[in-house]
Amino acid sequence: MSYVRTGIERLAADPGLIRGGRIGLITNPTGVLPDLTPGVTALRAAGVPPAVLFSPEHGMYGTAQAGFGEREDLDPSTGLPVLDTYGKDGRALDDLVESSGVDTLVFDIADIGTRFYTYVWTMHDLIASAARLGLRFVVLDRPNPLGGTLAEGPLLDPAYAGPVGRAAVPVRHGLTAGELALLVNRSIGADLQVITAEGWRRDTPFEDTGQPWVMPSVNMPTLETALVYPGTGLFEGTNLSEGRGTTRPFELIGAPYLDGRFAAGLNALDLPGVRFRDTRFVPTFHKHAGTTVRGVQLHVHDRETFRPVLTALSMLHLARSLHPEDFAWHDAADGEPYFVDRLWGSDSLRHRLDAGGDPTDLCPPPAHPQVRLDGGPLLYH
Structure with a gap:
């Protein structure tokens, strides 16, 4: 240490x-x-x-x-x-x-x-x-x-x-x-x-680091939650539950219309560092509160190879492909972008999925942060 x-x-x-x-x-x-x-x-x-x-x-x-x-x-x-x-x-x-x-x-x-x-x-x-x-x-x-x-x-x-x-x-x-x-x-x-x-x-x-993990917010209980959040946080812009109202927010993703094909299809993709468990859960609040939904729990088995954003894009694509009539985005307020566009940083993800396309190529390969700060390079080596 x-x-x-x-x-x-x-x-x-x-x-x-x-x-x-x-x-x-x-x-x-x-x-x-x-x-x-x-x-x-x-x-x-x-x-x-x-x-x-x-x-x-x-x-x-x-x-x-x-x-x-x-x-x-x-x-x-x-x-x-x-x-x-x-x-x-x-x-x-x-x-x-x-x-x-x-x-x-x-x-x-x-x-x-x-x-x-x-x-x-x-x-x-x-x-x-x-x-x-x-x-x-x-x-x-x-x-x-x-x-x-x-x-x-x-x-x-x-x-x-x-x-x-x-x-x-x-x-x-x-x-x-x-x-x-x-x-x-x-x-x-x-x-x-x-x-x-x-x-x-x-x-x-x-x-x-010797530092304690203190929950940064009410739906960020563990380090594992933070690990998947850069990807599964995107589900906040959809009608799927991102696990709020459960003890595993952002690790549980589901909706009333999903079925067993979702977990099976995700596991068949053999995404790096993660497996998916078919599961059911009942959110106590937020989306689908009080309703039994079916979906997956993400189980990250290799943090070094796990790619949260790539994983979430694959999940969104499969959910949209399996259930095109049920999958939906949160409505945009008047004059405002869709929330998923705010999260993604542009409307490219939403448009790609709505056109039936695979969005994974919208995610550049992971790279070392390349930022030069005032007065020199990054603060840490």
């Missing part, structure tokens, strides 16, 4: 890493030290106490479902004000940040390495707000739990930018939050500092 010291650990041990000021801490339940001490507690003990807390999607305590924040005004443990950033950008976000009276924003949230996970885009919007307001922004970096050696999936088309993707990075991007911050700040120009995760290498398995 090669122990990794995260940005919050380094700052708690050496408060001189950032300049003094009135700090606003952007965090959630993942913002902890290895002994599970909350970051806010560690910073107060170190003499760099946050004055205000800012929360992302799912809230400061991680209780809210997808698409919601919490409405807490005060943190009962510290008495600090809690400001909900979710759903705010531009002037509304500027007003919220300015009302806090902070001069430094500090970001400490664990990301899961998938473009359509919202925390890094909350970070992006707050970096932009900091630039407009003349504030400093500090990222306390953490390992990417999917590693940093591979990127998979297409780049985001800027025409489809939104809360689930603000920058042209692949679906599985292979970057840390700090690296993404440096990337997006090229066009923003904020006073940005990244306190790196000392000792992390791009090929370090998460289990070898």
